[in-house]
Amino acid sequence: MKALQGVDGHVTWVEAERPACDAGQVRIRVAAAGLNRADLLQMKGLYPPPPGASPYMGLECAGVIAEVGAGTAWQVGDRVCALLASGAMAEEVIVDARHVLPVPEGLSLHEAAALPEVYATAWLNIFQLGGVKAGEKVLVHAGASGVGSAAIQLCKAFGNSVWVSVGSAERLAYCQALGAAGGVVRNQNLDDLEAIGPFNVILDPVGASYGELNLKLLARDGRWVIIGVMGGRKFELDLAQVMAKRAQITGSTLRNRDDAFKAELLSDLRQQVWPLFAEGRLSPQLVDTYPVEFAQAAYAELETNQVSGKLVMIIDPSLA
Structure with missing residues (x-):
């Protein structure tokens, strides 16, 4: 063969x-x-x-x-x-x-x-490891990706509002057509997510370059699930903020x-x-x-x- x-x-x-x-x-x-x-x-x-x-x-x-x-x-x-x-x-x-x-x-x-692959990844990391509950808010970085597309649809189907970060206005429109409530274009207004949050679950394939922002965006008792490091592997983490928010930070792979x-x-x-x-x-x-x-x-x-x-x-x- x-x-x-x-x-x-x-x-x-x-x-x-x-x-x-x-x-x-x-x-x-x-x-x-x-x-x-x-x-x-x-x-x-x-x-x-x-x-x-x-x-x-x-x-x-x-x-x-x-x-x-x-x-x-x-x-x-x-x-x-x-x-x-x-x-x-x-x-x-x-x-x-x-x-x-x-x-x-x-x-x-x-x-x-x-x-x-994409539905297993989205289900595992948002619904099982992220433990999202009906009515909670979800943020999906790289929302127009294969995993992001699956995550948006799953959140909509199970009663969760979902926002995204994406690379262009066209990709944001694509995510909204799938059911995203809204989002930001990363090179234009990424910090605008602070006005939309806080978020109960963040699905993050980016990693270090979004680390400081993710911690700001996370709700108290929120879950931040890291599934990729496209934006780097290391950043400075404020542990006092992790404790104050009772944040759960989970690294996850499926393969x-x-x-x-x-x-x-x-x-x-x-x-x-x-x-x-x-x-x-x-x-x-x-x-x-x-x-x-x-x-x-x-x-x-x-x-x-x-x-x-x-x-x-x-x-x-x-x-x-």
Whole structure:
């Protein structure tokens, strides 16, 4: 089979060993795979897969089950999407059967490929770790990203007002169309968030450059969940302010969580979130697709930070 390999900032469609399908696993013939910022870091050697995981690119995919191992409830021919630690961008993948979800009713395989990573990330960090309650206010930095798009829709669906910071007026309009109450353009009026806050939960993929501001914006007993360090890793933290606000600051990653943790997260997602797609209350926000032959161009577009929503790589165009 073939898989997408990333080395020194470049990607290549290479021959790869076809893995065996063991008990508790399924083999998926991949139709499409979602692009994520973690892929860009892996390409540059800055975010290697966890030990024992596939060396190839990709954290999520959708396709058709081609083989099932013993002890699984899935059937050959089921249309599914899946969350992986790596290796999703391949003609076939072997996945823990507990990390597989059905394609939501009414969605294509291409659309489903844009769901698992971003919805799992948003649900984990706002609703589980962030513990948001109905009526609480949420701030999502990089609100037009794939995770941000999912977070806005989830907050709206579960009764939370949500504000965003974004890179342009066009991206702010995109977020408001998804359900954001408002927000700011980061290079123009980021400090205006102080007049909108305080916020009970802040979802932060930026890190250090927003650290001082986030602490100002956080409500008493607020939760600040850090999921990325695009703006740096270190800043000076006023611990007296942390104590006065009784702030909870949580660092979070999903990729290196163990299989059991991911299984529980995906089970919760299937029960609480997946039905909302069929109801039309959530959508994949698929912006564009690229044939795998144009993988380098797809990642170049992602790296511009101008994508509102999700990009998807088409692996097998015969599967729709």
